[in-house]
Amino acid sequence: MAISHYIKEIGRGARGARPLDRAQAADLFGQVLDGSVTDLEIGAFCLAMRIKGETSAELAGFLDATAERSQRFSTAGEQPIVVLPSYNGARRMPVLTPLLALLVARAGLPVLVHGSPSEDARIGAREVFERLGIQALTQVREIAAGEVVFAPTEIICPGLKRLLDVRRVVGLRNPAHSVVKLMNPCAGPALLVASYTHPAYAESMAETFALLGASALLSRGLEGEVVADPRRTAELTGFRRGAAVQLQAQAPGTAAEVPGLPADIDADSTAAYTRAVLDGRLPLPEAIARQLEHLLLLARSMGSDDHPILPAATETA
Structure with a gap:
């Protein structure tokens, strides 16, 4: 053909x-x-x-x-796997997707981070995970509750990895870069965490989640990563089986600094910051704390038709 x-x-x-x-x-x-x-x-x-x-x-x-054409991850429990795509990496800010993943796992949920480097000059989540003692998987397997795994794209779908690598030749993103931010490589319930860089992408992603009947959390992320920008309060939209609801409104302004956030974006500095936040030696940025709160509430609501996905104080008309 x-x-x-x-x-x-x-x-x-x-x-x-x-x-x-x-x-x-x-x-x-x-x-x-x-x-x-x-x-x-x-x-x-x-x-x-x-x-x-x-x-x-x-x-x-x-x-x-x-x-x-994809291999699927599973978990033994009934809780959804939280799926965090990580493809953009650090550009001017440290890549904090591993921090979000470990915080979600600390709450007892299985977490799948998948990714592939798009540019050699950027530091990706994989490098940070390696500094934290989490090695990339070589094959798809079951994920335990409270566990974080990092899966290179090629073990999920080799053809998708090949298409991602076309960017290195052509120099432009292609549909594979949209697919990896929306795909669900899980055999059972999953909560997809997705981000966009431009408002037009937010519209098409929301429409796609509705078409697929997906459960997801969508926001503008940190330089294309799914973790919240620690300097800003972004709009958060939740989807449960394709039905959307605003979880958090965008707030104006950008913080001049984030306490303890390293100026360097290398993997060692980012891993050290991640450990310090997890150990309580540095504060968790408020923007990430709020994202985590909404993510966990949405995940816990997925198994019930009558469970609210919004606290009463934050419901929107």
Whole structure:
């Protein structure tokens, strides 16, 4: 098979391109993940989608194809696995996704962090986890309650890793970078923690969660990471089986400094800061504390139809 007929539809430019339906998108993305198309076709697909942008139906189709080709994590208990994608890494601020993951695990939930470096110059969660004594997995396995694991993308879906690496050649993000922030590589209940960098992505991600009936926490993260920016109070939106509710409104302003936050973004400095916060030697930034509170409340609400996902004091009309 080939994908040239799909490229003809999506490659007509920002105004002339036509969106694919969910089934078409799944077929197209499946062929790309399977490696059954040429490098030229993959490059054309990546560039066409970069110019056109992804619709929620297309994202849902891409995720359908990914799910069919992915290894799945499981847990022995009934609690959901909290899924934290980590692909952007540290740019100007330390990567604090490992801190959030360890805080969630401390509350007794199984935690899956998955990721792959997109740029060699950035420090990723994997390096910080290694400094904290958590080595990357080499195969998919069961996750225990209260445990954090880090899974490289290639053990979940090798084809997705290959597509992510196209960025190193082309220099631009492609649909794989959206998929990894939305995918659910779990066999049972899961709570996806997702982030966006631009408001337009927030809309398409929210629509995709609704289409998939997903349970998720969505916010603007720290330089593309899912953990809250410790300097700001961001808007938080919760999804339970696709139904959305605002958990926290955005507050204006940016803190000039965060107590104890290292100026250096290297893995050793970040790991030392993470340990100090976990041990209580440094305060947990308020923005991350509030994100953690909402995340845990949302996770605990997933098994009940009548359990509120908002405290009464923060419900919105």
